[in-house]
Amino acid sequence: MKTFSRKPEGERARFINCPVCGSSKERTFASAEDFHFVRCSSCELIYQNPQPLPEDLSQRYDDEYFDYEQENEEAFYNLMRLGLTAVSYTHLTL
Numbered sequence: 001m002k003t004f005s006r007k008p009e010g011e012r013a014r015f016i017n018c019p020v021c022g023s024s025k026e027r028t029f030a031s032a033e034d035f036h037f038v039r040c041s042s043c044e045l046i047y048q049n050p051q052p053l054p055e056d057l058s059q060r061y062d063d064e065y066f067d068y069e070q071e072n073e074e075a076f077y078n079l080m081r082l083g084l085t086a087v088s089y090t091h092l093t094l
Contacts, residue, residue, distance in 0.1 A: 007034070008059040013050035020045045 017024045018040040025041035026049065038049045052060075069076075 008056060011056045011059075012053045014053060015050045016047075018043060018045055019047060 018026070021040060021043040023040050023042035026038035027041060029037045029039040029046050031037070036049060037046055039046050
C-alpha cells in the first residue's frame with residue numbers, strides 16, 4: 001500500500017499539544033521509522049507528534065500518489081466500511 005510518494009529531504013516537524021484537550025502530557029504509543037504516535041495522558045487521544053509542517057507535508061504527494069489513490073478508491077472505501085462495521089459490532093457487544 002502506498003502511503004506517500006517520497007519523503008522530502010529536510011522535512012521539518014513541530015511538536016504540538018493534544019489537539020482535543022490542549023494537554024502537553026503524553027506517552028509514546030507507537031513508532032515506525034520517522035513517525036511517532038503518542039497517547040494524550042489527559043484525554044487518551046492518539047495522534048502523531050511531532051507533526052510535519054503543512055508546507056513540507058504537501059511535498060510528499062505527487063501525481064503518482066493521487067493516480068494510485070483514485071485507481072483504488074472503491075477498494076479503500078470498502079475496507080473502511082468493513083472496519084467500521086467491525087468496530088460498531090464490537091462496541092455493541094461489550
